[in-house]
Amino acid sequence: MLKLWCLPLVLCGSWCAVSAVPMQLSHFMTLSFGAARGFARWGLNSTHVEIELTFPTTGWMAFGLSPDGGMDDSDVLFGYVDDTSREAVIQDRYLEQDPATYRVNFQLDDQQDWKLVYGMQNNTHTIMRAARKLQTCDKQDHPFTRDGQNVIFALHPRDPAGKTGPIIKHSARGNSIIDFGEALPAINAAKFHC
Secondary structure, eight states: OOOEEEEEETTTEEEEEESSOOOOOOEEEEEEETTEEEEEEEEEOSSEEEEEEEESOSSOEEEEEESSSSSTTEEEEEEEEOTTTOOEEEEEEEEEEOTTTOOEEEEEOSSOOOEEEEEEEOSSOEEEEEEEESOOOOTTOOOOOSSEEEEEEEEOSSOOSSTTSOOOOOSEEEEEEEEGGGTOOOOOGGGGOO
């Protein structure tokens, strides 16, 4: 059974974690939000990926797998540290874009696959660390694969109104390609047949 525990930190607000031993994050990438920079670190084993994101915001942050580098049909890890409760919140979300209006529906996945490892925030940055299976068999998730994958990332300086409330449009965003494949161990493809 996983337990959530929190430590108050003078410089960072609070630090919440799942009592599982975190995986070693041996891969790193800088994420560009124009003049500002964020960072992604990750590690993988034969079944799971663990990602730590450091973004220049005290509001919400998002990082996701995209089929083409755009927002439509993207599988997103969404998180923030609540300004009132200091609770770290992680959500599994799925983006659908209306082709006529280009408005994005930032919906909660029916199946929440990301698990919080820890989250913290200081006066300028938010750090979130979360883990999930490489292949979840969830129709709203994309698997982590051996090929270079399009990723999208975004942030906003304010938290959402609540865990199920509407998401304020990002104030900064970007996209890139990450080759998770170099970090992935040899995987038995039959394991991922859903």
